[in-house]
Amino acid sequence: MSTAQESTAQEPAAQAPTPQDTDRHQFETSLQVSPPGTNDRPLRASTSGDDEILDEIAQRVLWLATSIIDRANRGRVNPDGVKVGGHQSSSASMTGIMTALWFTRLRAIDRVSVKPHASPVLHAINYLLGDLGEEFLDTLRSRGGLQPYPSRTKDPDTVDFSTGSVGIGATAPIWAALSHRYVSDRFPETPEAGRFYSLLGDAEMDEGAVWEAIIDPEVRSLGEIVWIVDLNRQSLDRVIPDVQVRRLQGMFDAAGWQVLTCPWGRRLEAVFAAPGGEALKKRLVQMPNPEYQRLLRAHPSEIHDRLLSGLTDTEATALSAVIDGFDADGLASLIRDLGGHDLGQLVSTFDEIDDDRPTVVFAYTIKGKGLATEGHPGNHAAQLTEAQMRELAAASGMDLDDPWVAFAPDTPAGRFCAETARRLRREPVTDHAVAAVPAELGFTPRPQISTQAALGRFLSDLKHVAPEVAQRVVTLSPDVATSTNLGGWINKTGIWSPAGRHDWFSDDRERVLRWQEGTSGQHIELGIAEVNLVSLAGELGSTGQRWGQPLLPIATIYDPFINRALEPWTFSLYAGGRSIMVGTPSGVSLAPEGGAHQSFNTPSVTLEIPGLTSWEPAFAQDLEWTLLEALRELADPDGDSAYFRLTTRPVAQELADVPEDPLLRERRRDQVIAGGYRLSARPAAEDEVTLVGAGAIMTEVITAAARLESLGVRAGIVCLSSPSKVFRSVQDRSRVRSSVRSAIADELFPAEHPAPLVTVLDGHPHTLAFLSGVRGDRTRNLGVTEFGQASSVGEAYAIHGIDTDSIVRAGLDLVGR
Structure with missing residues (x-):
C-alpha cells in the first residue's frame, strides 16, 4: 500500500523544459507558457441562469485553491529551504466536479472523501461557505494551519475523511456507510445519513485497497455509495498509457455497481450530434491518452493538422468537414470541452445516480484545467510563476496582492454561496455515553487455557455481566x-x-456454530482482506464522533498478517478511528504451522504506533483486566486504541499466582493495567539477575528462574503485560509537558536495586531492548530474529534460543557463572 507520493522530501520540483531554439511555437508549448487563447478564460458550463453563477463560483474556487498553494510557496518566509509544495494542477482538475457537487447536490447529511491532492479546493469551498476563516488561507502546510491533505482531526474546517494515504481515503466512505447501517440497526435513534461520496483520481485506482473494497459482498447493496473519478489520465510521473476507462467500467459493472460516464461537455456533444460530427467523436474516443495530452500542449495553429494526422484519406475528409469551420483558438477550446469541467453536464449526470446500488461516475477532466500548466505531463508538482498568477488573477477578476476577496453578499454568487451554506449546515448530534465498564467479570479461568481461548470466554462473560457495555461491542x-x-x-x-x-444449515444437527445472518447480529464477517478489516474497524470506531452512537469494535486477525494491513491501520488511527485489534495466533509458539505463519516483528511494530497501546498478556486473568481497560479507553473520547497479541499455546494459570487477598488482588490488577508486575516472592533488592518476559513465554521464564535458584542464583521475575506501557513510563521521565505519568518502570526496576536483565519474548528481541536504559543494567535480549520452520513448540523455542536452557545460560553469563 503506497502512501501519497507528494512528500516534500521525495517530490522533485517540476522544471520548465528548456527550449531547443528560439522558435516561438516550441516556447509556447513548454510547461511555463500555455498555448495562447486556451487558458485566458474562466471555466464555462453554459451561458444562462444558475450555470453562469456556478461558472463564476468555480472560477473563484480555482483562483482561491491555486492562491492557497501559491502563498504557501512564494508568499511565506521559508527559513528551512525545504520545498513546501502543493498540487495546483491536481486541484484544478477537480474544481468543476467539487463546485457542481457542493453547490447543487450535496446535503448536510452527506459525507465526502476528497482526494488528497485536492485539499486546497475543499478549503476554498469551505471559505466561500463561511466554514473557514480568512486567516487560515495563508497557512497551508504550516504549523497549526491547513494540512497538506484533508485531515478530519487536524484541519480547522469541516473535513469528513482523512485522505492523505492514497487508496485508503477513497474506500473510507464505504466502511462509514456500512458502519452507519450497523449502528442504525443497533440503535434506531441514530441520526439519518445520506450519500457517502468518494472523490478520487484515476491513478488512485491502481491501489489494491480500492479493489479489495469494491468486491466485498456487502458493498454491492450499499446504494448510498457514490464514487466520482477525476479521469485526468495523469499520475505523478506520467500520462497513463492506453485508454483504460472501458476496462475500469467493466470491472465496476462486474462488481454490481452502476456505472455512469461524463466524458464530453455540451459544446462537444452538440458538434458530435451535428451532421458528420461522429467523425470527430470517433477520433477523440480512439485517441491514446498521450496523444490527447500532447494535443493540449500544442499551439492552436497545429491542432487541426494533428487531428488529421494518421487518418486515411476517407477519414481525413470526413473529419475535415467537421473541424474546418473552427478557427485555431475555437478548435483548441472545443477539444478541451470535457464533461468534468461542464458543470451543467455534471449536475445532469449526478441526477442519474441510483439509490439501490453503489455508483461510480467517470468524469473526464484535464489536469491543470484553466492554469498555464494545463495538460503538461510534468505538471504534478509544478507551481505557477508570479506572472502566470497575475494572468490567472486577471482571468478571474481578482488581484494577486489581495487574493482572498469573497463574493459580496448582495451579488448573485454571494447569495448562492449563502444559500448553499444554509443547506449544508449540520445540526449537532446527541452524544450517547457507553455504560461504565466493570473492573473485572468475576469468573475463574480454566486451570489450563490459552489467551486466545480466554478471549472467547471473555466476550461471553461480558455479555452476561455487563450487557449494556456488550451491546456496543461489535x-x-x-x-x-x-x-x-x-x-x-x-x-x-x-x-x-x-x-x-437464509441459513441453509440451520437444521444440520452436527453443526456447532450457528451462522445466522441478519440485521440484529454483532459480528461482521469480511472476506480474506485485512485492509478491509482495519478500515472498517476504524470507521466503526468513529460512529460516536459522526452520529453520537459510540461502538466498541474488536477485530481478530492472524498476528503475522498485521503487516499486510499496517499502513491502512496506522492511517485509520491518524484519522481518529479507534478500535481493539486482536492478533492471534502469534509467534513461533504456532510451531506446527511453520515459518509462513510464525510472526516476530509485531510486538516491536505495535509498540511504535502513536495512539495505540499494545498488550501481550500471559494469563487469562491478565487478559480480562487488560481487555476491560482497553474497552474503557475506547469509551473515552480521548482514549487510545489497543492491540492484543494472543497465542493458542495453553498455559497453566496457577503460574500467575493471583493474590487472594482483595487488597493485593486490586494492586495486581493496577500493575497489570500499568504494564507489568513482579512474580517473585522476594523483593527486588535480593535479585542477582532479573528475568523479564511477556506472553506465553512466561512458562519458560518461570521455569528458568527456578533452575537458576537451584544453581544458587537468586532470580527475580517480571511479567510484562504491555511493553508499550512500560516504554511510555520510561519516556515520561523526560517529558516536561506530559500530563499523565506512570511510575511502573521505576516500580519494576527500582534504581536503588540494580541487577542484570534477561529479557525474553516470542518476538523480536529489539522490543524489550529499551529496558537496559531504565537504570543502566547489563542486558541480554532473547527473541526471534530468523524465519521459522514447522516443529514442536519446544523445538521452535530451542531453534530461536528462547527455551528454558537458553534463558538459564543467559542468566549465568550475566552473573559471571
Whole structure:
C-alpha cells in the first residue's frame, strides 16, 4: 500500500523544459507558457441562469485553491529551504466536479472523501461557505494551519475523511456507510445519513485497497455509495498509457455497481450530434491518452493538422468537414470541452445516480484545467510563476496582492454561496455515553487455557455481566472468526448483514456454530482482506464522533498478517478511528504451522504506533483486566486504541499466582493495567539477575528462574503485560509537558536495586531492548530474529534460543557463572 507520493522530501520540483531554439511555437508549448487563447478564460458550463453563477463560483474556487498553494510557496518566509509544495494542477482538475457537487447536490447529511491532492479546493469551498476563516488561507502546510491533505482531526474546517494515504481515503466512505447501517440497526435513534461520496483520481485506482473494497459482498447493496473519478489520465510521473476507462467500467459493472460516464461537455456533444460530427467523436474516443495530452500542449495553429494526422484519406475528409469551420483558438477550446469541467453536464449526470446500488461516475477532466500548466505531463508538482498568477488573477477578476476577496453578499454568487451554506449546515448530534465498564467479570479461568481461548470466554462473560457495555461491542474478522475463538460470541449474538441471508444449515444437527445472518447480529464477517478489516474497524470506531452512537469494535486477525494491513491501520488511527485489534495466533509458539505463519516483528511494530497501546498478556486473568481497560479507553473520547497479541499455546494459570487477598488482588490488577508486575516472592533488592518476559513465554521464564535458584542464583521475575506501557513510563521521565505519568518502570526496576536483565519474548528481541536504559543494567535480549520452520513448540523455542536452557545460560553469563 503506497502512501501519497507528494512528500516534500521525495517530490522533485517540476522544471520548465528548456527550449531547443528560439522558435516561438516550441516556447509556447513548454510547461511555463500555455498555448495562447486556451487558458485566458474562466471555466464555462453554459451561458444562462444558475450555470453562469456556478461558472463564476468555480472560477473563484480555482483562483482561491491555486492562491492557497501559491502563498504557501512564494508568499511565506521559508527559513528551512525545504520545498513546501502543493498540487495546483491536481486541484484544478477537480474544481468543476467539487463546485457542481457542493453547490447543487450535496446535503448536510452527506459525507465526502476528497482526494488528497485536492485539499486546497475543499478549503476554498469551505471559505466561500463561511466554514473557514480568512486567516487560515495563508497557512497551508504550516504549523497549526491547513494540512497538506484533508485531515478530519487536524484541519480547522469541516473535513469528513482523512485522505492523505492514497487508496485508503477513497474506500473510507464505504466502511462509514456500512458502519452507519450497523449502528442504525443497533440503535434506531441514530441520526439519518445520506450519500457517502468518494472523490478520487484515476491513478488512485491502481491501489489494491480500492479493489479489495469494491468486491466485498456487502458493498454491492450499499446504494448510498457514490464514487466520482477525476479521469485526468495523469499520475505523478506520467500520462497513463492506453485508454483504460472501458476496462475500469467493466470491472465496476462486474462488481454490481452502476456505472455512469461524463466524458464530453455540451459544446462537444452538440458538434458530435451535428451532421458528420461522429467523425470527430470517433477520433477523440480512439485517441491514446498521450496523444490527447500532447494535443493540449500544442499551439492552436497545429491542432487541426494533428487531428488529421494518421487518418486515411476517407477519414481525413470526413473529419475535415467537421473541424474546418473552427478557427485555431475555437478548435483548441472545443477539444478541451470535457464533461468534468461542464458543470451543467455534471449536475445532469449526478441526477442519474441510483439509490439501490453503489455508483461510480467517470468524469473526464484535464489536469491543470484553466492554469498555464494545463495538460503538461510534468505538471504534478509544478507551481505557477508570479506572472502566470497575475494572468490567472486577471482571468478571474481578482488581484494577486489581495487574493482572498469573497463574493459580496448582495451579488448573485454571494447569495448562492449563502444559500448553499444554509443547506449544508449540520445540526449537532446527541452524544450517547457507553455504560461504565466493570473492573473485572468475576469468573475463574480454566486451570489450563490459552489467551486466545480466554478471549472467547471473555466476550461471553461480558455479555452476561455487563450487557449494556456488550451491546456496543461489535466483532469482525476476515474469514477467521472460528479460528480466533469467536464462535461462542457468534452463537450468542449472530452475524450482522445489511441484507440478511437464509441459513441453509440451520437444521444440520452436527453443526456447532450457528451462522445466522441478519440485521440484529454483532459480528461482521469480511472476506480474506485485512485492509478491509482495519478500515472498517476504524470507521466503526468513529460512529460516536459522526452520529453520537459510540461502538466498541474488536477485530481478530492472524498476528503475522498485521503487516499486510499496517499502513491502512496506522492511517485509520491518524484519522481518529479507534478500535481493539486482536492478533492471534502469534509467534513461533504456532510451531506446527511453520515459518509462513510464525510472526516476530509485531510486538516491536505495535509498540511504535502513536495512539495505540499494545498488550501481550500471559494469563487469562491478565487478559480480562487488560481487555476491560482497553474497552474503557475506547469509551473515552480521548482514549487510545489497543492491540492484543494472543497465542493458542495453553498455559497453566496457577503460574500467575493471583493474590487472594482483595487488597493485593486490586494492586495486581493496577500493575497489570500499568504494564507489568513482579512474580517473585522476594523483593527486588535480593535479585542477582532479573528475568523479564511477556506472553506465553512466561512458562519458560518461570521455569528458568527456578533452575537458576537451584544453581544458587537468586532470580527475580517480571511479567510484562504491555511493553508499550512500560516504554511510555520510561519516556515520561523526560517529558516536561506530559500530563499523565506512570511510575511502573521505576516500580519494576527500582534504581536503588540494580541487577542484570534477561529479557525474553516470542518476538523480536529489539522490543524489550529499551529496558537496559531504565537504570543502566547489563542486558541480554532473547527473541526471534530468523524465519521459522514447522516443529514442536519446544523445538521452535530451542531453534530461536528462547527455551528454558537458553534463558538459564543467559542468566549465568550475566552473573559471571
